[in-house]
Each structure stands twice: as C-alpha cells, then as structure tokens.
Amino acid sequence: MQKLLLFVDKVSTFVGHAFSWLIVGLTALISWEVFSRYALDHPHAWAFDVMIQMYGTLFMMAGAYTLAKNGHVRGDVVYGFFTPRAQASLDLTLYFVFFIPGIVAFIYAGYFYAAESWAIREGSNITAEGPPYYPFKTIIPVAGAFVLVQGIVEIIRCVICIRQGEWPSREADVQEVDVDKLKEMVHVKDEDIQKLDQFVVRQETGK
Numbered sequence: 001m002q003k004l005l006l007f008v009d010k011v012s013t014f015v016g017h018a019f020s021w022l023i024v025g026l027t028a029l030i031s032w033e034v035f036s037r038y039a040l041d042h043p044h045a046w047a048f049d050v051m052i053q054m055y056g057t058l059f060m061m062a063g064a065y066t067l068a069k070n071g072h073v074r075g076d077v078v079y080g081f082f083t084p085r086a087q088a089s090l091d092l093t094l095y096f097v098f099f100i101p102g103i104v105a106f107i108y109a110g111y112f113y114a115a116e117s118w119a120i121r122e123g124s125n126i127t128a129e130g131p132p133y134y135p136f137k138t139i140i141p142v143a144g145a146f147v148l149v150q151g152i153v154e155i156i157r158c159v160i161c162i163r164q165g166e167w168p169s170r171e172a173d174v175q176e177v178d179v180d181k182l183k184e185m186v187h188v189k190d191e192d193i194q195k196l197d198q199f200v201v202r203q204e205t206g207k
Contacts, residue, residue, distance in 0.1 A: 001156070002168060008153045009068045009171030015146060016065020022058040026051060049130035056136065060143035064150040068171065088161035095155050103148050110140030 029051060037043040066072055079087060116122075117134035124130020161167050 001160075005153050005156060005168065006171050008149060012064040012068040012146065012150050013171055016062050016068075019058055019061040022054050026054045026058070029054070045127040045129045046124075046131060049124045049126055053131065053133075053136040057139050060139055061146070063143055064146035067147060067150045067154060070170070084161050084166050088158040088167070092155060092158040092162070095151060095158065099151055103144055103151060107141050107144035107148065110137075110144055114138045114141055 029047065033044060033047040033051075079090070082090065114134065114137045117137040122133045122137070124133065157168050
C-alpha cells in the first residue's frame with residue numbers, strides 16, 4: 001500500500017515539476033511583451049490571453065503537487081497541537097464533508113465547460129486575435145482528476161494514521177533550509193558566528 005501511495009506522490013510531483021516550467025515561459029513572455037510594447041511600440045493583442053492561459057494552467061496543474069506535499073493553507077495555530085490521530089480524524093472528516101463533494105463538482109462542471117467550449121470552438125472574448133480557449137478549458141477536468149486521485153491517497157493516509165498513530169511517509173521534495181538544523185550538521189554555534197562577524201569587522205576597519 002505504501003508503495004502505491006508513494007507512486008501517486010511521484011506522479012503528482014512529476015506533473016507539478018513539469019508544469020512549473022510555465023513560470024519561465026510566462027516570465028519570458030511578459031518581459032518580451034513589455035519590451036515590445038514600450039521599446040518597439042509594437043504590442044501584441046494576443047499576449048494577454050496567452051498569459052492568462054499559462055498562469056491558469058500552472059495554477060490548476062499545481063494543485064495535486066501541493067496536496068501531495070501537504071502545502072495547502074491550513075490553520076496550524078490549533079491544528080499543530082493535536083496528536084497525529086486527532087489531526088488525521090479531523091482531516092478525514094473534512095475530506096468527506098468538503099473535499100470530495102467540491103472536487104467532484106469541479107470535475108463535473110469542468111467537463112461540461114470544456115465540452116461546450118470544444119463544440120463551439122471557443123475563442124478569446126478579449127481580442128479577435130486571441131488564441132482558442134477550448135484547449136485551456138480542457139485543463140479544468142484534467143487538473144481536477146489529478147487532485148481527486150491525490151486526495152484519495154490523502155484519505156488513505158488519514159486512515160493509516162488513525163490505525164497506527166503516526167503519519168505515513170511522503171515522497172521527498174525540495175524543502176526550505178532549516179538554519180538551526182544546518183548549524184547542527186556543520187557543528188557551528190551562534191557564538192562562533194558572532195566571533196566571525198567581529199573578526200570581519202576588525203579586518204574591514206583595520207583595528
């Protein structure tokens with residue numbers, strides 16, 4: 001079971017990493033459009049539509065990845081004091097009360113939005129030169145499906161935690177640097193850093 005959970009984590013992580021490259025493309029497009037508009041006096045009418053679609057795709061396709069990394073917004077002020085079993089019980093309740101109905105409705109509505117958009121070959125409602133919107137709207141049910149699968153994995157994790165009393169492991173990913181832990185790893189104390197700072201100041205002032 002744990003291998004299956006980690007496999008889904010890996011798929012969500014791969015999808016999140018793959019679509020994260022849209023940030024690079026979006027940054028390049030915005031930079032070029034600003035240069036083209038103000039330096040070359042040649043704006044592109046379609047650029048705004050493309051930016052919306054790129055950002056929207058990134059936002060939706062990162063949902064499963066964020067859920068896999070337990071990164072969605074949470075009221076940790078109270079939640080953090082709960083035991084793992086209490087956390088899992090609360091999460092499990094909220095998954096069934098809010099998550100499952102909400103994400104199923106999201107996929108259901110998204111499917112019909114996409115189907116209708118494909119049927120009429122929907123284009124931009126902002127500019128006549130804008131790109132088609134039906135490929136973009138297809139992302140809605142696809143992203144919802146990824147989040148639903150990852151959500152089912154999280155529900156299973158809740159059940160395991162309630163039975164065993166501790167959370168099962170997750171797929172490892174990039175983490176923020178823990179300064180205190182880094183100090184322990186390299187055997188550096190705050191006093192050592194202060195002495196080094198004082199030494200650098202003396203060297204710079206020549207004292």
